[in-house]
Structures are given as C-alpha cells and as structure tokens.
Amino acid sequence: MLHVWASGVDGLDRVLGGGLAAGRAYLIAGEPGTGKTTLGNQLVFNHAATGQTAVFASFLTETYDSMLTNMRGFTFLDSSLIGTRVKFYSLMSGFAEGLEVMLSTIRGIIRDSGATLLVIDGATVIQDSLPTSFELRRFTQHIQIYSALLGCTTILLTTHTRDELRSIGAHVDGIILLTNERIESLHSRVIEVLKVRGLLQISGAHEFSMSSTGITVHPRLESIAGQHLPPEAAAIGLGTGIPGLDAMLGGGLIPYSSTLLIGTPGAGKTLLGLSFLTEGGDRGERGLIAGFHESAQEIAATASRIGLDLRRHIDSGMVHVMWTSPTELSVDEWAWRLFAMIDIHRPQRVFIDSLSDIQRLISRPQRLSAYVAALVNELRARGTTIFIATEIDSYVDQELIMPIPAALATMDNGILVRQIELNARLNRLITVLKARQAATDPVIREFVITDQGIDVSRPFLASDGPLTGRAEQANDDEAGSAT
Amino acid sequence: MKTILIVEDETILREVLGELLIDCGYQVLTSSSGWQALDVLKTNNPDAILMDVMMPGMDGRDLYNEVRKLPSAGAVPIIMMSAIIRPSQLDPGIAAFVAKPFNLEDLVSAVERAVGPGETLA
Numbered sequence: 001m002l003h004v005w006a007s008g009v010d011g012l013d014r015v016l017g018g019g020l021a022a023g024r025a026y027l028i029a030g031e032p033g034t035g036k037t038t039l040g041n042q043l044v045f046n047h048a049a050t051g052q053t054a055v056f057a058s059f060l061t062e063t064y065d066s067m068l069t070n071m072r073g074f075t076f077l078d079s080s081l082i083g084t085r086v087k088f089y090s091l092m093s094g095f096a097e098g099l100e101v102m103l104s105t106i107r108g109i110i111r112d113s114g115a116t117l118l119v120i121d122g123a124t125v126i127q128d129s130l131p132t133s134f135e136l137r138r139f140t141q142h143i144q145i146y147s148a149l150l151g152c153t154t155i156l157l158t159t160h161t162r163d164e165l166r167s168i169g170a171h172v173d174g175i176i177l178l179t180n181e182r183i184e185s186l187h188s189r190v191i192e193v194l195k196v197r198g199l200l201q202i203s204g205a206h207e208f209s210m211s212s213t214g215i216t217v218h219p220r221l222e223s224i225a226g227q228h229l230p231p232e233a234a235a236i237g238l239g240t241g242i243p244g245l246d247a248m249l250g251g252g253l254i255p256y257s258s259t260l261l262i263g264t265p266g267a268g269k270t271l272l273g274l275s276f277l278t279e280g281g282d283r284g285e286r287g288l289i290a291g292f293h294e295s296a297q298e299i300a301a302t303a304s305r306i307g308l309d310l311r312r313h314i315d316s317g318m319v320h321v322m323w324t325s326p327t328e329l330s331v332d333e334w335a336w337r338l339f340a341m342i343d344i345h346r347p348q349r350v351f352i353d354s355l356s357d358i359q360r361l362i363s364r365p366q367r368l369s370a371y372v373a374a375l376v377n378e379l380r381a382r383g384t385t386i387f388i389a390t391e392i393d394s395y396v397d398q399e400l401i402m403p404i405p406a407a408l409a410t411m412d413n414g415i416l417v418r419q420i421e422l423n424a425r426l427n428r429l430i431t432v433l434k435a436r437q438a439a440t441d442p443v444i445r446e447f448v449i450t451d452q453g454i455d456v457s458r459p460f461l462a463s464d465g466p467l468t469g470r471a472e473q474a475n476d477d478e479a480g481s482a483t
Numbered sequence: 484m485k486t487i488l489i490v491e492d493e494t495i496l497r498e499v500l501g502e503l504l505i506d507c508g509y510q511v512l513t514s515s516s517g518w519q520a521l522d523v524l525k526t527n528n529p530d531a532i533l534m535d536v537m538m539p540g541m542d543g544r545d546l547y548n549e550v551r552k553l554p555s556a557g558a559v560p561i562i563m564m565s566a567i568i569r570p571s572q573l574d575p576g577i578a579a580f581v582a583k584p585f586n587l588e589d590l591v592s593a594v595e596r597a598v599g600p601g602e603t604l605a
Contacts, residue, residue: 023586107506111587141495142502149503149587 002198005153008046008076009039011217011336015191015206017199021173022116023151024197025144029160030178035189035208035215036157037067038074039178040119042214043155045076047117048085055115057089057106059122064088076214087113091120099126099135103142110152118147123156140171147173165194173197178208183363188330191217207330207363218332222367225374228381230256238349238385240272241279241308244456248432248441249413255348257436258376258386260355260408263417267428268449269389272417273351274303274310275454276387280349281313288347288384289319290338292326292357307452320345329361335375342382350379354389359404369406376410392418412436417447429460485598486510488527490520490534490546491564500533500590507591508601517541521549524556531578531597532556536565547574560597 003022006013013019020026020043030036044054058067071077082088094105110118120143127136140156147154160168162177169175175194180187191208193201202223209216237252246252253259263269277287289299299321300311313319322341324334342350355372362368379386388411390404408414414433419426428447432440448455487509491497494515501511512527514520518541520534532550536543543563550556560578563570570580579593594601 103502104506107502111506138495142499145496145499148584149499149590151586 004199005047005050007043008049009042009215009217010213011206011208011219012191012215014219015193015202015217015223016174016176017193017196017201020117020153020155021198022153023148024153024173025140025147025171026153026155026174026176027140027158027160027165027168027172028155028176028178029158029162029165031159031161031180034178034180035210036178037121038071038210039215040121040155040157041067041071042074042076044086044117044119045078045081048081049076049078051085052117053085053087053113053115054117054119055087055089055109055113056119056121057091057109058120059091059095059125064090073212074214075212087115095125099139102126103139103146106143107146107150110146110150115152118152118154119157120154121157124158124160137168137171140168144171144173162194169195181363186361186363188363207332209330209333216333218330218336220367221332221335221374221378222370223374225370225377228378230377230380231383239279239283241275241282242272242454242456244445245272245415245430245454248430248443248445248456249435250439250441253385254412254436255385256380256383257412258380258388258410259413259415260411261387261389261415261417262392262408262433263389264392264419267417267419268447268454269391269417270302270353271306271449271454272415273353273387273389274299274308275306277319277349277351278303278308278310278313281310281318284318285348286346287313287319287349287351288322288338288341288345289351289353290322290324290334290341291353292324292329293353295323296321305451306449306454320347326357326361329357331358331362331371334358335371335378339378339382342379342384347384350384350386352386352388354391355404355407356389356391359390368404369410372404372407373410408434427460430456484508484510484602485530486512486527487594487598488512488514488520488523488529488532490514490517490532490538490543492516492535492538503587503590504533504594504601507594508603509594517543517546517549520546521553524550524553528555529559531560531562531594533562533564533594536563536568536573544573547577551576562593562597 004019006019028036044056047054089109094102126139143154174196177192177194179190181190189208190205192205202219204220206220207218238255239246239252261269261272280287296314300314303310359368413435416433417430419428429444430447431444444460445456446458446460487504489497489500492515497513501513504511512523512529514523534543534546547561562579563573563577564581564583566583578597581589581593
C-alpha cells in the first residue's frame with residue numbers, strides 16, 4: 001500500500017493528489033531561477049521538522065554556506081536541525097570517479113544517514129559530463145530502485161525543459177515542472193505535475209508564489225470545481241436591507257445563492273453590497289467584504305453616507321474586510337486567501353467588489369468563465385450567500401452588453417443598476433435580470449440614493465431602451481401601466 | 484565471504500540487488516536467465532541463490548527443479564522473489580521467500596536466514 005506523507009508546502013499536496021509517496025523517486029525540473037533549490041530545501045526542512053531525517057546532496061559547485069545564506073530569509077530554515085535531522089553532502093568528489101562510485105556514494109549516504117527524504121540538486125550535470133546520454137537514464141533507474149528498496153523518497157532537481165523530460169521521465173514515479181511565464185508585464189510562476197504514479201494529481205498549470213515562508217502553490221481554481229456541494233437552502237428571505245429590492249426578488253434572497261450586481265461605474269453597486277452586509281450584521285449574520293480599492297475605514301465611511309451603520313459591525317468583528325492591491329494579483333492566490341478568511345471567520349454573507357478587477361488581472365482571459373463558476377461554487381459550499389459586483393464599461397450602448405457573459409449564467413440572480421441620461425438629468429435605475437425564485441418583479445424601477453438609504457419603490461417612467469443607457473420619455477399610457 | 488548468485492531478468496534490479504548485497508558484505512554472482520544461471524553453477528558453488536520466479540524462458544520454478552538435480556548445488560539454499568506468485572504455490576523446500584516490492588530489510592533478512600550475515604568490511 002502506498003504510504004503518502006505531507007510535503008508541508010501549502011497547496012502542493014493538493015495538486016500532487018495527496019502528497020509525496022514514501023520510497024518513490026520524483027523529478028523536479030525547471031530552468032535556472034524557477035525555484036527548484038528553494039522548493040528542495042523547503043521539502044527537506046519540512047520533512048525534518050516532522051522528526052524524520054532528510055538529506056540535501058548536490059552535484060553543484062555552490063557551497064552549502066552560500067546556498068544556506070541565500071535560504072536564510074525563509075522561515076522554514078530551522079538552523080537547529082542542520083547536522084542532526086538535516087544533512088548536507090557534496091557529490092562532486094564521487095562524480096569524478098564515474099557513475100558506479102557515484103551510485104555507491106548515494107547508497108552509502110541513504111543508509112548511513114537513515115534518511116527518508118533525499119534531495120539531489122544538479123543531477124543534470126551527469127548528462128552534461130558523462131560520455132553518453134544513457135548515463136543519466138541509468139542513474140535515474142538506479143535511484144528509483146534505491147528509493148523503493150531503502151524506503152527513501154528521492155527528489156532529483158534538474159534543469160530539463162518539458163521536451164527534454166521525455167528521455168528520463170519514464171524512470172521516475174513523479175515529475176513536477178516549474179516555469180516562469182511572462183504575460184505582458186506580469187510575471188507568473190507556474191507549477192505543473194506532469195506525472196504521479198499511484199495518485200490522482202490535479203493536472204494542468206497552477207500558479208505559485210514565493211514569500212518569506214517559502215513556496216506556496218495556488219491550485220487552479222477551476223480544478224476543484226464541483227468537488228463540494230452547497231448546503232441545502234432552508235427558507236427564502238435573506239434581506240438585502242432594501243425592502244423594495246427584497247420585494248422585486250420575490251421576498252429576499254435564497255440562502256447560499258449567488259447574485260451578480262451588474263452596473264455602470266458609480267451606479268451604486270458597492271452601496272447595494274454594503275447594504276446587504278449591514279442588513280446581515282443587524283440580524284447577527286457575519287459578513288466579509290473582499291475588495292480591491294477601499295480600506296475598512298473608507299468602506300465604513302461610504303456606508304455611513306447613506307445611513308448604513310456598517311462601522312459598528314466592522315469594529316465588532318461581525319464584518320471583516322479583505323483588501324487586496326489590484327495591481328499585482330494572482331487570481332488563484334487571491335481566491336485561496338479568500339477561502340482561508342472564510343474558513344477562519346465563517347461569514348454567512350460575502351460581497352466581492354469587484355469581478356472586473358479579477359477580469360483585468362487574470363493571466364488567461366479564457367479561464368474567466370470557469371474561474372467564476374468555481375469561485376461561486378466554493379463560496380456557496382462554504383455556506384455563504386454571495387453578492388459579486390461587476391462593471392459595465394460604457395454608459396451608453398446600442399444594446400445591453402454583459403461584461404462577463406458566462407458569469408451571469410453561473411449565478412442564481414442578476415441585478416442591473418445603471419445610470420441613464422433623461423431630460424438632461426442623470427437617473428439611476430434598477431431591475432432584476434434573473435432570479436432563481438419564480439415570483440420576481442419585472443418592472444424597471446428608479447434607484448434612488450439618499451443619506452437615509454436606498455429606495456427602489458418607484459417604477460421608472462420611460463420606455464425604449466433604458467437598459468442600454470439610451471432612454472426615451474414614455475408616453476403617458478405606457479408609463480401609467482407600471483406600479 | 485559468502486557468495487550469493489542473483490538470477491533476475493530485469494537488468495537494473497539485478498545490478499541494484501548486487502550492489503546492495505555487496506554493501507551488506509556478500510560476494511555476488513549474477514545471471515539474467517535460468518539457462519545462464521545453470522552455466523554459472525557449472526563452475527561456481529554459491530552459498531545461496533536469490534532468484535526471481537517470473538522470468539522469460541526458464542522461470543524460477545523450473546530453475547529450482549533443475550538446480551536440485553545438480554550434484555554440486557542440490558542442497559544450496561534458494562530464496563525466491565515474486566510480485567505475483569505466493570509462497571504456498573512454490574516448493575516447500577525453498578529457504579525463504581521475498582514478496583516484491585520489497586525493501587532492503589526484507590531482502591537482507593531473507594538472505595541472512597538462508598546463509599547468515601555478511602562480512603562487515605573493516
């Protein structure tokens with residue numbers, strides 16, 4: 001039976017299908033600067049921290065003092081483990097005497113140290129220096145069998161590219177590829193698990209980041225879509241804080257539902273979201289705002305301008321604010337941070353402001369629809385009812401163009417708020433585009449913001465194209481039919 | 484120093500078994516097939532034979548029967564290895580059985596049961 005142990009690297013075990021298997025041989029490949037040595041050291045120190053013995057052996061000329069100096073900024077480096085449960089060896093001397101001596105040296109290292117993890121850095125030099133390319137393959141085959149017989153997981157760090165892995169990949173139990181990608185001005189670190197024997201890895205590209213804690217892998221959000229189901233909704237009627245909107249929605253929101261707030265800039269999407277959270281706080285329901293632009297203080301001030309006492313709920317910890325800089329964002333890293341916040345604070349209501357920032361920053365735009373579906377599914381599975389704002393770029397258009405067309409399809413409800421020009425005056429309007437519950441109000445209504453709150457009680461008295469921003473005055477007969 | 488004849492058709496596994504038994508203080512002879520092993524036994528008298536059961540051509544059970552017919556090797560301890568065949572499916576006269584995949588402890592323990600410990604190198 002396969003014995004799998006945790007790598008201790010956040011997110012890595014998830015993409016590996018559980019962790020690293022005891023007595024198996026892995027290859028971590030990547031060009032220089034992709035993070036192999038950091039990952040190798042992180043695995044060694046994490047393994048040693050669990051009470052096991054781990055060895056870092058290297059074919060490279062870089063001294064351990066030099067390498068450890070470079071690693072000193074990482075919190076995983078526990079110097080008290082060095083020499084006891086973390087051991088360093090140089091393979092340079094055995095290397096000059098040929099493959100047999102080198103293999104004998106490695107066997108000796110594993111047996112003498114009692115290591116259950118061996119990381120070998122710079123194994124590619126075997127290929128560069130020995131007479132035939134067969135030598136590295138033979139070396140790898142031996143390492144794989146040593147790993148199994150000696151019960152020591154072995155990880156070879158090499159500079160192979162994806163194409164070069166074909167010749168050696170068959171002789172290891174797992175292959176992890178690290179790459180640096182540059183998409184326009186954004187730099188993205190990517191990890192792919194190309195192969196794992198005996199475990200179900202999450203294939204495809206996943207972003208990873210490097211910080212003082214070492215490497216953190218952010219599994220591609222879509223890869224977990226559908227794994228978790230939302231709880232059963234008990235009853236209809238979660239209030240938004242705006243009675244008229246609750247009436248338009250047929251009596252409020254279904255618990256654990258998702259609502260997309262679509263609107264032009266300045267139309268009042270954020271205010272709707274803040275009302276939703278304030279109402280929750282007033283009812284004793286915890287909330288979370290995941291935003292990209294305003295601090296907690298700014299959000300509280302914005303809410304207070306329309307008479308919402310959100311500050312009280314923020315100050316009491318009933319509502320948390322997760323602010324992220326919108327300039328350098330890994331959308332997967334952001335999503336996993338959001339899930340972690342939710343797991344800690346357990347909010348019942350979540351407001352994301354806004355999806356447009358994610359749309360601007362996602363490295364591959366074709367991912368967006370699946371990403372949103374996965375995000376919404378995970379949030380619902382965590383027992384939250386969700387408001388997500390998104391912007392319509394143009395104030396006036398020929399038709400109503402959805403900013404992220406597939407996003408609305410994946411949501412339970414869609415609410416449009418927009419500004420239109422009518423009779424030389426800017427008017428706000430609101431309508432329910434879509435709702436899961438049947439009895440919704442089809443009337444387009446005025447969306448009036450005052451210092452006492454939001455009012456949506458009056459029908460919008462215009463016809464012909466208000467949703468596009470091109471309203472024309474309705475005649476009296478048409479206007480009189482709505483109530 | 485005690486000598487072990489390793490009969491294993493997989494090259495790398497044969498090499499690694501040899502390396503590890505040498506590390507444990509044994510001398511090693513190797514054969515890649517049953518026929519080659521019988522040739523080796525014409526001129527050598529190992530203290531034990533470590534053989535794979537599943538081999539192309541003459542498999543381990545056939546080789547076992549042939550070895551037992553040899554006057555010079557009729558009583559040599561035989562250790563069999565297999566991932567599929569169970570010990571109950573083998574001749575009860577075998578000295579030990581090692582189930583694949585195995586670790587070094589399983590292997591050394593089986594060899595030691597058959598011929599005693601290897602010599603520790605000074």
